[in-house]
Amino acid sequence: MMRNTNHTTHEGSELFPGSELEGELAVDVYQTPLEIVIRSPIAGVKEEDVDVQILGDMVSIRGKREQEETTEEKDYFAQECYWGAFSKTVRLPLSEVDVERASAVMKNGVLTVRIPRVEKTKSKKLKIQKE
Secondary structure (H helix, E strand, O other), rough: EEEOOOOOOOOOOOOOOHHHHOOEOOOEEOOOOOEEEEEEEEOOOOHHHEEEEEEEOOOEEEEEEEEOOOOOHHHHOOOOOOOEEEEEEEEEEOOOOOOHHOOOEHHHOOEEEEEEEOOOOOOOOOOOOOO
């Protein structure tokens, strides 16, 4: 489900030049022992029309859903679908992640981003050296 958030802008974007309004993408974010997973249904969007970026502890997903036909406003009985640019920024949990091994896959209209967690060593034996 996407919400129309009229206050969101991203002027100058490579994917959406001149675009001012965007819908907010709904996401599920969860962790497993090995990775952090972000899932979002974005049916009707081509893979090349979605941009996923990881910067520090933030994951940004942007895209655009094109309406294939134009219908007059007066001809609608209901209009609940969002057409146009959409985005979502997700802050990652504090655990360390390996952005180099992250992946994004689109299957059956669902985008899945997987970001492997870096295993932290919880203990380490130190060797005592002579001075």
